[in-house]
Amino acid sequence: MAISKTNLDPNQVAEKKTETSGRKLKIGIIGTGWIADAHMESYLNMPDVEVVAGADLVPGKAEAFFKKYGVEARCYNSDVEMIANEKDLDGVSICTYNCQHAPCAIHALEAGINVMLEKPFTVTLDEAVEVMKAEKKSGKILTIGFQPRLDPNMQQIKKIVESGELGKVYYIQTGGGRRRGIPTPFGTTFIEKDTAGIGALGDIGCYSLDMVLNAVGYPKPLTVSGYKSAHFGKNPKTFTESGRPAEYANIFGVDDFAAAFVRLEGDIILDFRIAWAMNINTPGDTIILGTEGGLRIPSTDCWNGSVGGEMTIYKNVAGLETETKLPILHDSRDLFDKKIRSFLDSIIDPSKGPTVPSGQIIYNQAIIDGIAKSHELGREIEVVIPEI
């Protein structure tokens, strides 16, 4: 499958461009929980948008959400109800827990609505394939919510690799994690099998995968040997020590740690590890090794996809072993504002294509899915991505 910037054909692009010009874009929000706030705040910062509708499965939650912002929006009890009633939405932000990413994205795309889908793409590879089929059929924009992509330090990593300073990249180590950081901000949607589907592996693992895969041009994963565990999530002490109920350990149905050895197309090896909880400060920095140079990217405490400090490039220059520290780059613009703006811009001008296209993130999802499958089987697996 070729990675394309957009699935739209030129005729559809021209048609959409005239349709949206000169009026405010109408947006709906599906799932009005924790991350929906960040979406809403960014939409409120955009002059050419009105959030006209919202939906949440919890009765009254969408109403309370919009009341908090003083926004008069029509409220519904599910994505299905909202999409059936709202006929002129230009786009939706899908801010549901992981297990509802695929069904909501498919409903929206089938109704001809552009989609900003929160990360991780989906829970399984099969779901991601179904979403991409709906995307292709609809000709609409689908972008996945990886805002760290828009961080200038992240973009610098890609620029360094693309500059050729590292030579041919052959080995990547990535991932990281938290000593104690199983997310239970407003309940248990991140740790229940039926809502989250995957744990640290998908939640923060998808960020560290995106950081390096994007830098090296998203090569296709070929094989995966993966492992995952839940030693901390299944232990009541983990929760009581952080002031959470001990019963969360019984509810915990996902992973809190994962590791993998992945072969990528182009003769690149990816060594990956990620943790919501572990008995060490960090399992190591991200490193990218090439034939001409190496890049070290310091890990962060929380691993939310950002760069944890000054990066270092290691090279041999005329027989000397050199180390160059790279300054941290700052950008005053909020990452969520940039993420939402880029979604809106791609609705207005679909020829721009989505900022974070599904054609790339399917490989991210294939690795996550491969780790889960390899763990279940107790052996290395071959990655097979169906034709879309």
Ligand SMILES: NC(=O)c1ccc[n+]([C@@H]2O[C@H](COP(=O)([O-])OP(=O)(O)OC[C@H]3O[C@@H](n4cnc5c(N)ncnc54)[C@H](O)[C@@H]3O)[C@@H](O)[C@H]2O)c1
């Ligand atoms: N990009 C980021 O920085 C970032 C940060 C946090 C969370 N996230 C992602 O955002 C997603 C949501 O996280 P959260 O913390 O807001 O979760 P949450 O549990 O607080 O909120 C999710 C909401 O979606 C609602 N919902 C589920 N299915 C629905 C449906 N079919 N129709 C309408 N409403 C539905 C739930 O009732 C719930 O209120 C997760 O996938 C998470 O990985 C992204």
